[in-house]
Amino acid sequence: MLCVGLDPDPSRYPDAVAGAPDATERFCRAIIDATADIACAFKPQIAYFASQGDEDALENICTYIREQYPNTTLILDAKRGDIGSTASHYAREAFDRYAAHAVTVNPYMGTDSIEPFFDHPGDGGVILLCRTSNPGGDDFQSLVADGTPVYTHVARRVAEHWSQLGDCGLVVGATYPTELADVRKIVGDLPILVPGVGAQGGSAVTVAEHGASHEGRGLIVNSSRAVLYASNGDDFAEAARAEALRTAADLTC
Amino acid sequence: MLCVGLDPDPSRYPDAVAGAPDATERFCRAIIDATADIACAFKPQIAYFASQGDEDALENICTYIREQYPNTTLILDAKRGDIGSTASHYAREAFDRYAAHAVTVNPYMGTDSIEPFFDHPGDGGVILLCRTSNPGGDDFQSLVADGTPVYTHVARRVAEHWSQLGDCGLVVGATYPTELADVRKIVGDLPILVPGVGAQGGSAVTVAEHGASHEGRGLIVNSSRAVLYASNGDDFAEAARAEALRTAADLTC
Numbered sequence: 001m002l003c004v005g006l007d008p009d010p011s012r013y014p015d016a017v018a019g020a021p022d023a024t025e026r027f028c029r030a031i032i033d034a035t036a037d038i039a040c041a042f043k044p045q046i047a048y049f050a051s052q053g054d055e056d057a058l059e060n061i062c063t064y065i066r067e068q069y070p071n072t073t074l075i076l077d078a079k080r081g082d083i084g085s086t087a088s089h090y091a092r093e094a095f096d097r098y099a100a101h102a103v104t105v106n107p108y109m110g111t112d113s114i115e116p117f118f119d120h121p122g123d124g125g126v127i128l129l130c131r132t133s134n135p136g137g138d139d140f141q142s143l144v145a146d147g148t149p150v151y152t153h154v155a156r157r158v159a160e161h162w163s164q165l166g167d168c169g170l171v172v173g174a175t176y177p178t179e180l181a182d183v184r185k186i187v188g189d190l191p192i193l194v195p196g197v198g199a200q201g202g203s204a205v206t207v208a209e210h211g212a213s214h215e216g217r218g219l220i221v222n223s224s225r226a227v228l229y230a231s232n233g234d235d236f237a238e239a240a241r242a243e244a245l246r247t248a249a250d251l252t253c
Numbered sequence: 254m255l256c257v258g259l260d261p262d263p264s265r266y267p268d269a270v271a272g273a274p275d276a277t278e279r280f281c282r283a284i285i286d287a288t289a290d291i292a293c294a295f296k297p298q299i300a301y302f303a304s305q306g307d308e309d310a311l312e313n314i315c316t317y318i319r320e321q322y323p324n325t326t327l328i329l330d331a332k333r334g335d336i337g338s339t340a341s342h343y344a345r346e347a348f349d350r351y352a353a354h355a356v357t358v359n360p361y362m363g364t365d366s367i368e369p370f371f372d373h374p375g376d377g378g379v380i381l382l383c384r385t386s387n388p389g390g391d392d393f394q395s396l397v398a399d400g401t402p403v404y405t406h407v408a409r410r411v412a413e414h415w416s417q418l419g420d421c422g423l424v425v426g427a428t429y430p431t432e433l434a435d436v437r438k439i440v441g442d443l444p445i446l447v448p449g450v451g452a453q454g455g456s457a458v459t460v461a462e463h464g465a466s467h468e469g470r471g472l473i474v475n476s477s478r479a480v481l482y483a484s485n486g487d488d489f490a491e492a493a494r495a496e497a498l499r500t501a502a503d504l505t506c
Contacts, residue, residue: 007339047335047342053350055308079335081359082300083387083453085478086260089304097306106334108361108382110389129361134336136363143398143406150403153396200336225338 001208002248003041003075003193004031005224006061008048012229014236024049024057029064031228034237035244041073041220043193044098062098073101073220075193079129081106081113088116095124102127104171104193107154111161118166125167130154130183133173133196151179155186169193174202174221177210189213191220197247198226204250223247254461255501256294256328256446257284257493258477259314261301265482267489277302277310282317284481287490288497294326294473296446297351315351326354326473328446332382334359334366341369348377355380357424357446360407364414371419378420383407383436386426386449404432408439422446427455427474430463442466444473450500451479457503476500 008024017026032042042065049058065074076098080090094103094117102125105114117126131141131151141151151172158168170187172180174196183192192211196202204221211219223244231239261277270279285295295318302311318327329351333343347356347370355378358367370379384394384404394404404425411421423440425433427449436445445464449455457474464472476497484492 045335045339047333047339047346050308051342051345051350053308053312055303055306059306079359080300080332081334082298082332083385086298086300089300092304093300097304106332106359106361108359108393109385109387110392110394112387112389114389132336132362134362134365136365136367139363139410140361140403140406141363143396143403145396145398145403150393150396150398153393157392 001219001221001251002039002244003043003220003222004035004039004227004244005077005195005222006031006042006044007224007228010052012232014232014234016234016236022057024052024054025060028057028061030237031240032061032065032069034241035227036069036072038241038244038248039072041075043075043077043222045077045224058098062100066099074099075127076100076103079104079106081109083109084112084116087113088120091117091120091124095120095122101125102167102169104129107157114162115165123167125169126162127169127171127193128154128158128162130158130170131172131176131179133175133200133202137173137176152182152186155183159187159190163190169220171195172211173200174204174207175200177206180207181210184211184213189215189218191218193220193222195222195224197221198223204247208251219251221247221251254472254474254504255292255497256296256473256475257288257292257480257497258330258448258475259284259295259297260477260481263305265485267485267487269487269489275310277305277307278313281314283490284493285314285318285322287494288480289322289325291494291497291501292325294328296328296330296475298330298477311351315353319352327352328380329353329356332357332359334362336362337365337369340366341373344370344373344377348373348375354378355420355422357382360410367415368418376420378422379415380422380424380446381407381411381415383411383423384425384429384432386428386453386455390426390429405435405439408436412440412443416443422473424448425464427460428453430459433460434463437464437466442468442471444471446473446475448475448477450474451476457500461504472504474500474504
């Protein structure tokens with residue numbers, strides 16, 4: 001159930017890797033190796049690579065995950081969203097260039113911005129933002145239309161339409177357990193990716209209680225910074241592993 | 254008022270540049286040189302570079318625009334949107350790496366996903382998706398909450414709050430002239446970027462009638478494919494110029 005988010009911020013690298021020309025790759029590989037037997041998924045966040053101009057590192061890390069840990073799901077966290085002709089290029093970015101199993105996508109532009117991800121050769125999945133973990137998620141996601149919040153309209157669209165087109169999941173923040181339970185009721189057994197555990201303050205125990213499907217499954221709970229930066233000493237990989245084990249244990253309580 | 258969108262698709266390059274190792278740069282530079290005295294802005298669409306693994310070309314093209322045409326606005330079309338810590342990395346991508354004057358951003362995640370763009374050093378602007386030009390824009394943007402569609406809530410949030418934090422604009426598709434007029438009423442003189450003219454079927458004349466502010470200003474009307482691919486012969490740059498002139502003339506009618 002645990003997903004380890006890879007948000008590599010050079011200003012927080014431990015001394016053991018900081019300053020190396022391939023510091024980002026070395027840092028991410030160490031975290032991956034330390035947590036791969038605990039995590040069901042890795043989720044690199046593309047912004048951290050783009051801000052460094054280091055897409056090559058992201059390519060190498062994705063290849064590493066696919067080759068070394070073939071049973072682990074690779075989720076590209078990109079939150080893309082654009083009209084069809086452009087979306088097909090984002091699908092190539094996620095599924096061809098980075099070989100992701102799934103990519104996060106913003107639903108605001110609607111059906112024809114989602115379809116190109118399903119039309120892309122292969123069986124890449126799409127994970128739609130629904131109720132995000134941040135405070136600003138209230139601004140528009142909680143507006144009430146036809147008696148229910150906008151995020152429930154997104155959940156229904158995914159459950160009733162988009163999930164018929166290809167593999168779909170949804171993003172619902174750990175910081176909103178009631179909303180998580182609401183979305184679970186709407187989407188049945190579809191996977192829900194839950195960020196916001198750890199650094200953002202969400203509780204893994206609460207998430208498991210509110211978000212699991214009737215079979216106790218269907219959750220992918222992400223922790224990024226709490227795992228990555230559990231220690232900035234030479235023991236950073238061991239500390240990451242310990243934090244990942246703690247979170248995974250909470251999830252199975 | 255005319256913005257030329259740079260959506261470089263290798264499958265549509267004219268023979269004069271196709272196959273060259275720097276085909277994307279050569280194609281874009283030729284279009285830029287042919288239209289820079291007509292356009293007020295260029296808008297590279299990052300997906301087309303990312304799908305080719307060619308961020309270097311995008312960096313070079315952005316540098317070229319900034320150096321050769323310093324009075325032209327450079328808009329990075331990226332439609333990013335994420336929580337604060339990640340959004341600050343997207344701000345670096347847009348404003349530091351690509352030296353954009355403004356970047357398009359998806360509003361779905363709300364205020365704290367927008368603020369990092371304003372907190373970034375410099376005076377980079379943010380252009381928020383409001384009512385997009387594609388059919389799927391109806392799915393959620395047109396849901397009615399508190400008596401008005403979601404996209405008007407976005408417009409009000411930009412007008413009343415986000416535009417107090419830094420330079421803001423909005424995206425409203427040419428394909429929805431009534432909605433364009435509604436948004437103009439809400440946002441006063443804020444700039445509106447209008448895609449959907451040309452290949453997507455929107456009319457430049459209609460856009461100017463419905464979207465201009467009371468001073469007849471405030472519009473940036475984008476045309477991408479109709480200009481870029483006006484001809485696939487050796488005259489592609491001249492044909493792009495002729496199409497840009499036609500669109501610009503329509504806008505000033």
